[in-house]
Each structure stands twice: as C-alpha cells, then as structure tokens.
Amino acid sequence: xxxxxxxxxxxxxxxxxxxxxxxxxxxxxxxxxxxxxxxxxxxxxxxxxxxxxxxxxxxxxxxxxxxxxxxxxxxxxxxxxxxxxxxxxxxxxxxxxxxxxxxxxxxxxxxxxxxxxxxxxxxxxxxxxxxxxxxxxxxxxxxxxxxxxxxxxxxxxxxxxxxxxxxxxxxxxxxxxxxxxxxx
Amino acid sequence: xxxxxxxxxxxxxxxxxxxxxxxxxxxxxxxxxxxxxxxxxxxxxxxxxxxxxxxxxxxxxxxxxxxxxxxxxxxxxxxxxxxxxxxxxxxxxxxxxxxxxxxxxxxxxxxxxxxxxxxxxxxxxxxxxxxxxxxxxxxxxxxxxxxxxxxxxxxxxxxxxxxxxxxxxxxxxxxxxxxxxxxxxxxxxxxxxxxxxxxxxxxxxxxxxxxxxxxxxxxxxxxxxxxxxxxxxxxxxxxxxxxxxxxxxxxxxxxxxxxxxxxxxxxxxxxxxxxxxxxxxxxxxxxxxxxxxxxxxxxxxxxxxxxxxxxxxxxxxxxxxxxxxxxxxxxxxxxxxxxxxxxxxxxxxxxxxxxxxxxxxxxxxxxxxxxxxxxxxxxxxxxxxxxxxxxxxxxxxxxxxxxxxxxxxxxxxxxxxxxxxxxxxxxxxxxxxxxxxxxxxxxxxx
Numbered sequence: 099x100x101x102x103x104x105x106x107x108x109x110x111x112x113x114x115x116x117x118x119x120x121x122x123x124x125x126x127x128x129x130x131x132x133x134x135x136x137x138x139x140x141x142x143x144x145x146x147x148x149x150x151x152x153x154x155x156x157x158x159x160x161x162x163x164x165x166x167x168x169x170x171x172x173x174x175x176x177x178x179x180x181x182x183x184x185x186x187x188x189x190x191x192x193x194x195x196x197x198x199x200x201x202x203x204x205x206x207x208x209x210x211x212x213x214x215x216x217x218x219x220x221x222x223x224x225x226x227x228x229x230x231x232x233x234x235x236x237x238x239x240x241x242x243x244x245x246x247x248x249x250x251x252x253x254x255x256x257x258x259x260x261x262x263x264x265x266x267x268x269x270x271x272x273x274x275x276x277x278x279x280x281x282x
Numbered sequence: 283x284x285x286x287x288x289x290x291x292x293x294x295x296x297x298x299x300x301x302x303x304x305x306x307x308x309x310x311x312x313x314x315x316x317x318x319x320x321x322x323x324x325x326x327x328x329x330x331x332x333x334x335x336x337x338x339x340x341x342x343x344x345x346x347x348x349x350x351x352x353x354x355x356x357x358x359x360x361x362x363x364x365x366x367x368x369x370x371x372x373x374x375x376x377x378x379x380x381x382x383x384x385x386x387x388x389x390x391x392x393x394x395x396x397x398x399x400x401x402x403x404x405x406x407x408x409x410x411x412x413x414x415x416x417x418x419x420x421x422x423x424x425x426x427x428x429x430x431x432x433x434x435x436x437x438x439x440x441x442x443x444x445x446x447x448x449x450x451x452x453x454x455x456x457x458x459x460x461x462x463x464x465x466x467x468x469x470x471x472x473x474x475x476x477x478x479x480x481x482x483x484x485x486x487x488x489x490x491x492x493x494x495x496x497x498x499x500x501x502x503x504x505x506x507x508x509x510x511x512x513x514x515x516x517x518x519x520x521x522x523x524x525x526x527x528x529x530x531x532x533x534x535x536x537x538x539x540x541x542x543x544x545x546x547x548x549x550x551x552x553x554x555x556x557x558x559x560x561x562x563x564x565x566x567x568x569x570x571x572x573x574x575x576x577x578x579x580x581x582x583x584x585x586x587x588x589x590x591x592x593x594x595x596x597x598x599x600x601x602x603x604x605x606x607x608x609x610x611x612x613x614x615x616x617x618x619x620x621x622x623x624x625x626x627x628x629x630x631x632x633x634x635x636x637x638x639x640x641x642x643x644x645x646x647x648x649x650x651x652x653x654x655x656x657x658x659x660x661x662x663x664x665x666x667x668x669x670x671x672x673x674x675x676x677x678x679x680x681x682x683x684x685x686x687x688x689x690x691x692x693x694x695x696x697x698x699x700x701x702x703x704x705x706x707x708x709x710x711x712x713x714x715x716x717x718x719x720x721x722x723x724x725x726x727x728x
Binding site: 101102105123125145147156159160163166167168175179180181200218219220254 | 450451454457458463511512513514515516524525629632633636637661662663664665667668677678679680682683684686688689690693694695723724725726727728
C-alpha cells in the first residue's frame, strides 16, 4: 500500500474510533491498527513486535510522527494526568476525498475495528492485542495455553482476564472471517 | 608497582571519561579503534569546518553519560518498591553491578557498525536486510570482542550487550524484560537516550552552533524510572499496564524541554541543512558507482577495512580523473559544485498534495534527465514528547498534560528537490510555469 493510502486509512480509523468514544492516543491507534492489519488483513505492512503495552510497531510510530510533520494529524494535550490524543486535521479530511476507492475497499474493515475497539481503554486494548499476538504466535493453541502465555509476557494481566481476552479475540476472529474472505 | 586499573581520557564535553581495564581492552580493539576514522557528522565539515569530530569520542561520551544516568536512577532513594519489584535487574548489588557494566560496555559499542562517513543511506549501501545496527550486533558477537566478554569478571553475556546497544526496535527477534527495556532506553531512548544527549552536546560544541546546548547536569540528576501515567480515563484503578519507563521529576521538566528544543533546533539548523543533505546524496551516488557491486561488505573483516580515510582517498582520486568510476559525483563534492535547491513545498502546496515534492521531482526528472535532479525527503522519527513526570505529590503524570511546550513542540522535516546548478535558472522558470498542474493530486479511479 502506498504512503498516502496508508495516511487516509489511519485518518479514517482515528475518526471512526473517536466517534465510538476512543481517547485515540498513540497506544489506542497502535492496537487498533494491529487488529486492522493482522485480523482483517488490511495490507498496511507495519512490522510489529511485543513491546510497549503489547504488540507495538516502530514503523507506525515513525509514520504517525511524519503525518504530524505534514500536518495530517495533530496532537491534542489532555488534562493532568492523562496522555495526549491524536486527531486527523482538515488536511487529512481533504486528502480523504482523493482516495475514495481505498476507503471504500476497506470501509467495512474500518467499521469493524472501530466498533469493536473504539470504546476500549489502554488496559483492555493491551490484553486483547496481546491475546491476538499469542494466538497468531501459537497458531490456534488452546485457551489455557494462550492465557498462560499472555500472563507470562504481561505478568500484570491476571490469568482470569487473559482467558477472557482469548475468548473475546476468538469471537472477533470468527466475526472477522467474513470480511477477510471477501476480496477487497 | 601496581598495575593501573583506571584510565582517564580528557574530553571537551565531559572533562574526563574514566575506563577500567576491561573497558580499555574494548577501546584498544580493532572495531573500536576504527571509529577514530569515522566522522560523526559525515561531510558536515564542508559547511561547518569545526565538525571534524569522530564516532570514537562520541562513543566514550555515551558510556560516561550512561553510567551517570544509571547511578542516578538506581539510587535506593530514587526507587519505589513497585519499581524495584518490576526490575529484577537491579534487585541486589551483584545484579546491579553486572548490569551497570553491561550498560557501559553496550554504550561503548553502540556505534561499531557505522558505515564510513556515518552514512545514513544504509538501505542503498548495504545488502538487503542489513543496517549498521546489525553490523554492530555482529561485531559484539564476533570473536575479538567475545574474548573480552568471556574474560570479564563476571563474564558478560553477548545477548545482554546486544539488547542494550541496539534496543528493541533493532533487536526485534529478542524478548526484552521490562528492566532490559528501561536499560536500553538509557542508551537509545527517543526522549532521554544518552546517545542523543551526547551527540547534541558534542555536535553543538564542534559545529559552533549553540542551539544544541541544554542543562544535562540538571536533567540527569532528575531522571527517574517511573510507571507509565494513565493513557486515558478508563484506568481509574490503574489495573492496566504498569510498564516502567524513563521519566523525570517535575523539577527537571524545564531541562527536559530544553533537551527536546535543542534536538529540534539542531535538526533544523544542522542535521537537515540542505547543503549537508545534498553532499550526503552525492556521496551515496559516488559510492554506489565506485563500490564493488554498489554496496559495502558485511563480513566483519570487510567492514573493518573501510573507513573515511579509504573513501576520502578514493573521492580525491576519482574527482581528478574522468575515467574513474563515480567521477561526476566525486567532482561535485571535491569542487563544491553540489546541486542547488530547486523546490521546497510551501504549506499551501502540501495542502494540495502532501507529496508535492515527489510530484515535482518526477516531472523535473522526466524533462531534465535523471542525472540532473535529486530528491530528499525525511521527517523526524520516534516519539519524544510523551514521558512520565513525577509530580511533587508523587503522582506519575503525562508530560504533555503538564508542559505547554511539549504539547506544541514543532517537528523538523526536509522535503526538497535539487537540480544541477547549471540548470537552476532554466528549471526555476520551467517550474513556475508548470507547478500548478504538476502538484495537482488526481482522485483515485474506481
């Protein structure tokens, strides 16, 4: 996917997440893009590793900074003690009008992720994204084994909540199958 | 007579850098001595004549600052019980001593893999899948340095050294514990990495550009390992992530702001200076023609054989002989006949097309010939504005929630089309006539 196509996908995702109540800080965007790419197979081509709050992409971090430099995103500081939000600018809105085909191709994928994750905070996103990460890593391992793996990677996530996250991710995978199998 | 175990080296930035005898062995090794011949800022000395400093002294400075930071942030009174529990690496004195030593060695070695002239065009000048961090990693695990790690007391694990020297981004195949992530952050971190602190101070000193200075004494004294502040209002009980990170006490916030402003100013004034950038591009073009297969070798002996000295001699020879490979490019560098700036997109142009620079480049190349035009585009990387701040009430809060400066910190970038200076006037008239149609961004076709 080309750079400007990725930019409009990120802007549209951020818009939709915010409409569902997302705080839309960098961590929220990181995890939502992870689902978009790994679960919905939108070919954004960001490399992810297990790092801050679960799956994390340095490529995406750099791209967000670049989009800010090009005034397609802006930083919105929040009151003490919270982290900032990221918001697409009017320039990004204008850019979207030139890329209606790309947005149409992935509209349902964006809707799915925004609806599923837009109302979640960082703690939930960390659990769910790490659950998807270990599911991909384990290639459909059992619930208990995946929950154990989450707990070993992120000791602050209890086994009980890891198990819940695994089940929730399995449900999302089941629902997402229809979108993934349809050609974009 | 007792054998000397502490060695002191004078340094213009840190006054003295002190090494023990094991560190001295690294200093005396071939991979490290090679850094005496790698300019820290490439060919920036063509613009800023004082910028002739090398990776050698920078690496020493990074080691010095790394242990200063380590000593401050692991001081018993600077650690909460929660942080101590999260970081087994500093839980007892033996472990603390081991990791302090690993940190210093990793800092010393973090730049070993740099190409001649610290060249940034690694994608084009190294085979696919290689970058200077991978070369650094190979050197740390290579025979010559491995012998030093094995002989140390206690022996140092090369995997630990690699993690701290290149960080999680470039060692994506390795799993980092939270403690290892924080220790790597001390060297390569976006906000408070000592690699950055040293190069800003050192580059500022040698270029004579005062913008890079900041109060690093105050900053280092106020650094702390803190748990992440809440990212959103869904974490009232803080049951979510408690990952530790480098942060700063509220009293050091202004010095942190000064560091990040210094970074912005140095990027704007030095690192992204258009003449410095075009010299780098001419050098890349020269190397691609002149090197065998167009790339540097990646075997360790091959890597160690190439420094600025060999490339400088080749540039000189090639520039004076039109039959030599890369002659046109080397002549431009040696005769200071670099390409000139033709186009930098304005804010209005970018509103029309965020890739206006690329669009202009493609058209100029088509009409004037690919050998006569070059394009440079780079925007700041990383994320420097957000880190935890420890308030006077002992709360960890987001830096952007407490600092107006960080919330509106500008970002440095470059987006520039260069053209052969002989064609500049003609190309400018041509561009004035065609720019509007060139930068128009067509809508995607369904």
